[in-house]
Amino acid sequence: MSARAWRDRARRVALGATLPLALLGLWQLASRGGPGAAYAFVPLREVGAGFVEVARSGELRFNALSTLREAFTGLLLGSLAGVVFGAALGLSRVADRLLGPLYHGLRQVPLMGLVPLIGLWFGNGAGAKLVVVSLAAFYPVALATAEGLRQVERTHLELARALVLGRRDTLRLVLLPSAAPFIVTGILQALAFTWIASVGSELLFSATSGLGGFMSLAQAAGRMDLVIVAVASIAVLGGLMNAAVMRLGRRAQRWRHAT
């Protein structure tokens, strides 16, 4: 890299770091405003100490893994159901007309607004959380699958008809391959939703495990340092997953253009 590129990069890093550092400084100042302020604005040293404490005890890793497991299990179940349901909507006009309005109507209910109802039906435990997280994946994947099947090129379908392919072969050789990039993109996008839904349902279902549960316990105990550690972990893990999804998504798109 040339000296100029280096200088440009250093300048951007410096500029980008200004605001976060200024805010951290303000936070530190606020923490000196007496015992009342130190309760909400804990000194940064304490946040560091809190991080070391829960990282050493394995608490952080355990809870992060538990939330991740929940997000991916929900992604798997919700995507499976979403692909099947979306395929029904995309392939059958009758199913689309009958179930489509119902699907779009139910989708309007905010997911977190379903939590009290799901709590009554499935209790307060892991099952209820999994239902919420799976639903978070179900909606977008069903939409993407139906959309992908509808956008199959007419010429491909005509070719299938000309070759007298049966229903099954048409599905296997024409419809699914051309809808696959849409489905993959839908599933990748759904990951962000299941991650949010996992954290949210842990908060709402008064769970005791997972990053959300860890966070609400810390809040109840007035441990702002641990709340911040949890928020930062959620951000870092979410950011990493988003970056991975972007890369994989580009690959899925490339495949689509290649065929």
Place this chain on the structure above:
Amino acid sequence: MMNARRASWLDRGAVFIGPLALLAAWAWVTRRTSPEGAQTLVSPGQVVSAVGELLANGQLLHHLRQSPVRLAAGFGCGAGLGLLFGLLMGLSRTADEVCGPLFNAVRQVPSIAFIPMMILIFGIEETFKIVVVAKAAFYPVALAASDGVRNIPRGWIEVGRVYGLRGLALCRCILLPAMLPGLVTGVRIALGRSWTVLVAAEIIASESGLGQMMEMGRQTMRQDVVLVGVFLTGVFGFLLDRSMRVAERRLARWRTA
């Protein structure tokens, strides 16, 4: 011919068939089940009578009034700040370089995950709900505004200049119409997210609002009350979304024309 007629019948009538079939199945199931079974699923009639009960004791109107007020306050602050911030980031490269990294870092935190932190800072009164809703509204609007500014083709601005437009007139005739459709989409997404987060915040800590009504219903095992809440949150979310979609179509009309 036969096919076409069948299709149009499907088009018009079928919208109602799905929901009506679900309603019928629901009524049938609740009628068949024993009284113990009735507790896992209340009947449609019970939900309707719960609406009557909640209307009579004034609870429904009380909760129904609180949520939109909070939504309006939080969304107004968040979307307004988001618009200003997005314009700033879109117009000035320095502003983008200074604010961008922090902006993107905070974006990785789901709004709902901010709730415990906001409760510790602001307490469980109104402020924390409004701040969380504002955060949810801020991002989609800010992104739409900055993208909107960046994506205006330079040629359009040059054409405006050729016609002698400058300053405010340039903003009004070229920049605003070019940005508006995208901005309205951002506002629609922001409204949806704000509503979801508000309901969640009300479930976690509130004295009123639709979320709280549902949470109280859950704690007292009043499934009929919970279902009334679910229905109303859905209808309200639907109306918000639909009204913004109508606006989107109106404002994007010039593109196709």
